[in-house]
Amino acid sequence: MAFLDIEHLEKAFGILRVVKDFNLGIQKGEFVSLLGPSGCGKTTVLRMVAGFETPNSGAIRIDGKDVVNQRPNQRNIGMVFQAYALFPNLTVAQNVGFGLKIKGVGRADQDIRVAEMLRLIGLPDLGNRYPFQLSGGQQQRVALARALAVKPSVLLLDEPLSALDAKIRVSLRTEIREIQQKLGITTIFVTHDQEEALSISDRIVVMNGGIAEQVGAPFEIYNRPNTKFVANFVGTLNTFDAAVLDPAAGRVSLAGTEITLPQPLVSLTGDRIALALRPEALHLGRFEGREVVLPGVITDVHFLGSVIRVRADVAGASVALDTFNRADTPPPPVGAAAEVSFSAADLIVLGG
Amino acid sequence: MQSSTTAAPPVARAARRRLPLHWLGLAPFLIFAVLFLILPTMHIVLGAFRTPEGSFTLENLRGLNTDQIKAAYLISIKISLASALLGCAIGFAVAAAIVLGGLPKFIRGPLLTFSGVASNFAGVPLAFAFLATIGPVGLITVYLKTQMGIDLRLLGFNLLSFWGLTLTYLFFQIPLMILIITPALDGLKKEWREAASMLGASGLQYWRMVALPILFPSLLGTLALLFANAFGAVATAIALTGSSMNIVPILLFAQIRGDVLGNPHLGYALAFGMIVITGIANGIYIWLRARSERWLK
Amino acid sequence: MTKLWSWGALLFGLVYFTLPLIGMTEFSLKMRRGEYSFDAYAKVLADPKFQETFSYSVLMALVTIAFGALLVVPTAFWVRLKMPWARPYVEFITLLPLVIPAIVIVFGYIRLYNTSSWLPLTGTAMGTNILLMFGYATLALPYMYRAVDTGLRTIDVATLTEAAQSLGAGWGTILARIILPNVLVAVLSGAFLTFAIVIGEFTMAALLNRPAFGPYMQLLGANRAYEPAALAVIAFGITWACMGLIQLITRFSKHTRAQR
Structure with missing residues (x-):
């Protein structure tokens, strides 16, 4: 049994079902992201775990104990909010020590623990500041320290990075992951940013319309999306229209070129199906190991520095492909004819 | 955030400050404030320390030391404090009920509009409303007497008393608190x-450690405002009690009209005392606010 | 639990605030023995003293509003534009009338501007009227200034001024055609509030011996039984109308702003 177990969770606001039969088991020390567009129910799931919303049915067990009927302040859960929810009338140290004070920890022990937490977040000297004197990134780190100071059994992060600048967002997410791994704390992270979720999670739950569409490691989610929604929501995708020739052998026809897919298809002969490729799976020109070669025309070139993103019309579709910058090869001119190659093994068959 | 002019380069601002011409834009306001707000007040303050001949004296202030005047100050302070504290508490409860209490949203708008009306419904008509309700022949008084056999007068209730006046003042104090808080x-x-x-944290701990400290400056400021509001209320008191109630504003009113104290300069001292008391109330507010507001921008 | 307590607080407020209003309304209708009638209202409205004092107070209110707007709008604009560092001081002055009781201020007027002083305003009826108007403007100052200053905060005064200047506008044009229209709602809110304050004001008018509505009400209250209640209902109606108009123009302006 998992450390944090969510079973058959249901939640409706009025007639609107926002979470439908949600199941998830999280191991101790695991970092799981709930990823999805706004309104997909991810925040509602998190708030039910926190205790701010009561599920209509289902169970939430932490370490084997059902917490559904416990109040938020009885659950021993830490939480970091989207907006800086630091108490403005308390100093950084008082904020971090708030939970300890509530628990009745002695003054001296409080001070030691607070200092320890401030060191952990890399702000050892800011204990006497007030929240308004801190930057957004510093405030969120203090909020993290405040949540962790009471040694919660589970840490909940509700889009903690979405209010920050792009640069701080990246550095802080690395820091959050480091701290999480150091403490080995079980964590649920809610985000709508797929890059964020991919970069720091052990596992990702992609949610849509109140349903968990797919649960898996970032590598798996990205490379083997189960559903069309997951494939589209996570990463950029080029889609092609293909006709099925032999479903059992996985043979299809893509713009007249016959391709054999690594797996058999469930469709019938003559069906039209959608095939998808990540930009990095497409290669400009012929390349060893990329057995499928299609002709195309370059329509757009974006030089991004280390990466060059090229758009080309291939097989009746406009596709994006990424190549690494090389000082000896200038990017192709717009309008030039080009060959695009890929491996059939990289093709993703988009289901329903 | 306030205004983009604050973002003007410091050099330009320093140059502007040296230009006395800019003061001209403020001149009408300053002249008005000096002539009709500051000078009259100063005149009262200085008058309290002057003999009729114009020399310095403390006699006027000493003249306040009579039983009648001391009693008037005491009852005035008591009524103002009680109506301010009760107004704060009840107004806070009602405001908390509409903001945090999960009441239907449509209540909020009308309630705030009504608060705007009621907080301005002070003075003479307010006194009439209370006289018509719990005065000697008021609606409630008569109803209790004829229908339930309860005689408010026998129970010791009198509109022309500490509680009567406090109850009446609350009619504008509570809505004012609601509007501000x-x-x-x-x-x-x-x-x-x-x-x-x-x-x-429990709900109580949250209120004690977070919410109330955050609200403290606003609460305190409103308390000081409500106190001054009640302390200076003349019209309601006079219309309610005629001149039968011995409170400072009524006493001062009578003194200005007809020198009832028999010493023109005692009026200055009386008025000076009022300024001192509302001044102290606001001084306490400013001092406490400065202490509690270090966390504010 | 919280909800129950909330309803309780609301109910208490409702009872406390409606009872006096019901009381005065009921009382005002009781003039004729044994039945409800509008006799008290008829009597009050027919009283020439009522008409006289009421129109006097309305006129005073209008003059006060005009003077207050002319004083406050340019001042608030100027402070925001050129002297932002002076804002706390100006604000402090505008808040003083909330702290210094009106009776003290008017006491100062009487002693400072009497017939033997350097500015003998109380010597003539017109002079006293003007003095009373200044007194009313002082009482309304906190509300007027706050309303206008809040209104100015929502527009970018500096940019608008510079844009107008670059198009050749003078200060008068800027104030009248750019700033005033943009803070009109704020000025009107302040104006209605001023109206509500001035119309029933008692202390200043009584001590300056002017035939205003406030002292008239007090006089009637001391000598009659039912008419005062009718007056209270009328005064409450006026206050309600002023607040309602403030709500109305605020809502109306939000509407037009959203359309833009």
Whole structure:
């Protein structure tokens, strides 16, 4: 049994079902992201775990104990909010020590623990500041320290990075992951940013319309999306229209070129199906190991520095492909004819 | 955030400051404020320390030391304090009920509009309304007497008393509190409450350690304002009691009209005392606010 | 639990605030023995003294509003534009009338501007009227200034001024055609509030011996039984109308702003 177990969770606001039969088991020390567009129910799931919303049915067990009927302040859960929810009338140290004070920890022990937490977040000297004197990134780190100071059994992060600048967002997410791994704390992270979720999670739950569409490691989610929604929501995708020739052998026809897919298809002969490729799976020109070669025309070139993103019309579709910058090869001119190659093994068959 | 002019380069601002011409734009306001607000007040303050001949004296202030005047100050302070404290408490409860209490949203708008009306419905007509309700022949008084056999007068209730006046003043004190404290309550973020409960705090602990300290400056400021509001209320008191009640504003009113104290300069001292007391109330407010507001921008 | 307590607080407020209003309304209708009638209202409205004092107070209110707007709008604009560092001081002065009781201020007027002083305003009826108007403007100052200053905060005063200047506008044009229209709602809110304050004001008018509505009400209250209640209902109606108009123009302006 998992450390944090969510079973058959249901939640409706009025007639609107926002979470439908949600199941998830999280191991101790695991970092799981709930990823999805706004309104997909991810925040509602998190708030039910926190205790701010009561599920209509289902169970939430932490370490084997059902917490559904416990109040938020009885659950021993830490939480970091989207907006800086630091108490403005308390100093950084008082904020971090708030939970300890509530628990009745002695003054001296409080001070030691607070200092320890401030060191952990890399702000050892800011204990006497007030929240308004801190930057957004510093405030969120203090909020993290405040949540962790009471040694919660589970840490909940509700889009903690979405209010920050792009640069701080990246550095802080690395820091959050480091701290999480150091403490080995079980964590649920809610985000709508797929890059964020991919970069720091052990596992990702992609949610849509109140349903968990797919649960898996970032590598798996990205490379083997189960559903069309997951494939589209996570990463950029080029889609092609293909006709099925032999479903059992996985043979299809893509713009007249016959391709054999690594797996058999469930469709019938003559069906039209959608095939998808990540930009990095497409290669400009012929390349060893990329057995499928299609002709195309370059329509757009974006030089991004280390990466060059090229758009080309291939097989009746406009596709994006990424190549690494090389000082000896200038990017192709717009309008030039080009060959695009890929491996059939990289093709993703988009289901329903 | 306030205005883009504050962002003007410091050099330009320094140059502007040296130009006395800019003061001209402020001149009408300053002249008005000096002539009709500051000078009259100063005149009273200085008059309190002057003999009729114009030399310095403390005799006027000493003249306040009579039983009648001392009693008047005491009852005035008591009524103002009681109506301010009760107004704060009840107004806070009502405002909290509409902002945090989960009442239907449509209540809020009409209630705030009504508060605007009621907080301005002071003075003479307010006194009439209370006389018509719990005065000697008022609606409630008569109803209790004829229908339930309760005689308010026998129970010791009298509109022309400490409680009568306090009850009447509350009619404008409570709505004023609601109007001022509602925006402050709106400023309490939902996340603060949630963060506190995640850290194990009960609702009571959240209020004691987070919400009330955050609201403290607003609460205190309103308290000082309500106190001054009640302390200077002349019209309601006079219309309610005629001149039968011995409170400072009525005493001063009578003194200005007809020198009832038999010493023209005692009026200055009486008025000076009023300024001192509302001044002290606001001084306490400013001092406490400065102490409690280090965390504000 | 919280909800129950909330309803309780609301209910208490409702009872406390409606009872006096019901009381005065009921009382005002009781003039004729044994039945409800509008006799008290008829009597009050027919009283020439009522008409006289009421129109006097309305006129005073209008003059006060005009003077207050002319004083406050340019001042608040100027402070925001050129002297932002002076804002706390100006604000402090505008808040003083909330702290210094009106009776003290008017006492100062009487002693400072009497017939033997350097500015003998109380010597003539017109002079006293003007003095009373200044007194009313002082009482309304906190509300007027706050309303206008809040209104100015929502527009970018500096940019608008510079844009107008670059198009050749003078200060008068800027104030009248750019700033005033943009803070009109704020000025009107302040104006209605001023109206509500001035119309029933008692202390200043009584001590300056002017035939205003406030002292008239007090006089009637001391000598009659039912008419005062009718007056209270009328005064409450006026206050309600002023507040309602403030709500109305605020809502109306939000509407037009959203359309833009």
